[in-house]
Amino acid sequence: xxxxxxxxxxxxxxxxxxxxxxxxxxxxxxxxxxxxxxxxxxxxxxxxxxxxxxxxxxxxxxxxxxxxxxxxxxxxxxxxxxxxxxxxxxxxxxxxxxxxxxxxxxxxxxxx
Amino acid sequence: xxxxxxxxxxxxxxxxxxxxxxxxxxxxxxxxxxxxxxxxxxxxxxxxxxxxxxxxxxxxxxxxxxxxxxxxxxxxxxxxxxxxxxxxxxxxxxxxxxxxxxxxxxxxxxxxx
Numbered sequence: 001x002x003x004x005x006x007x008x009x010x011x012x013x014x015x016x017x018x019x020x021x022x023x024x025x026x027x028x029x030x031x032x033x034x035x036x037x038x039x040x041x042x043x044x045x046x047x048x049x050x051x052x053x054x055x056x057x058x059x060x061x062x063x064x065x066x067x068x069x070x071x072x073x074x075x076x077x078x079x080x081x082x083x084x085x086x087x088x089x090x091x092x093x094x095x096x097x098x099x100x101x102x103x104x105x106x107x108x109x110x111x112x
Numbered sequence: 113x114x115x116x117x118x119x120x121x122x123x124x125x126x127x128x129x130x131x132x133x134x135x136x137x138x139x140x141x142x143x144x145x146x147x148x149x150x151x152x153x154x155x156x157x158x159x160x161x162x163x164x165x166x167x168x169x170x171x172x173x174x175x176x177x178x179x180x181x182x183x184x185x186x187x188x189x190x191x192x193x194x195x196x197x198x199x200x201x202x203x204x205x206x207x208x209x210x211x212x213x214x215x216x217x218x219x220x221x222x223x224x225x
Contacts, residue, residue: 036213043116043203046213058210099168100145100205100214102155 004088009107012082018075020106022088027067030092033064034100035073037084044087044102047073078110116139116217118204124223130192136185137206145214146179146189147203155203161187194224 006022012018024033034049048055048062050071057063061074075082087105117136125131137144145160159169164181172179176195181187191198205216 034213038155041219043205043216044214045216049211049213099157099160101157102147104154 001009004090004103006088006103006106008104009109011109011111012075012078014102014110014112015077018078018082018108018110020073020075020086020088020108021070022032022073022087023070024090026094027068027090031078031090032092033062033071034089034091035062036087036089036100036102037082038087038105039081039084047086078108080110080112082108083110084108114205116204116215118217118220119174120220121218122221122223124192124225127195127224128193129224130190131194131198131222131224133189133202133204133222135189135204135217137186137187137204138208138215141206141208141215142184143207144181145205145207147185147205147216148200149203149219150200151223158189180219191222194222197225199223 032049032051035047036044036068038044038048047059048057050062050064052068064071085105085107087102119134122151146158147155148158149155156171158171159179161181177191179189199222201219201221203216203219205214207214213222
């Protein structure tokens, strides 16, 4: 699975959009981009995933560049409860099989 | 749906003792994963099962660690004998045929003294 690079930490003002970048320059054609987050002391939580088209759900939007070498997770109106570690993971989507390998992630601090 | 259920939530044990962590995956999910999280090493995948069969245990640190999944609704992770460096939060996760992401349990915080 391709490796990802994320900034170690970011701040965001409450109510503003949080834009979390991820670099995955060695991504292969059959690899998806997944985002998870981990709020303090809880298990990681699935947010969103995509292959090449932009995706949106009730939690966030995922913007993938045309060359697929980077992506951005957008939380449109960040709240204090969005303070967490956000993980960008690239892997082949084989349904429910295969590993999910976590890197160090980005610690997002939402400030009032 | 009660989610992935792990027990106990907290475990404190003395070095050398046997420790058993338990996990009940979401009903209908057929893949189960055990992770360990520490400040130094982050989230590490230890082992995962598909349809109750261990597929990859390359993350299991030593022979002191063993995992079983006797049926689709139950898995255990055992450490025998336990050591202080095993202190960590252990997470169990499951997923199913219908892709809805991996669902993680609340974790077991293990402290070996």
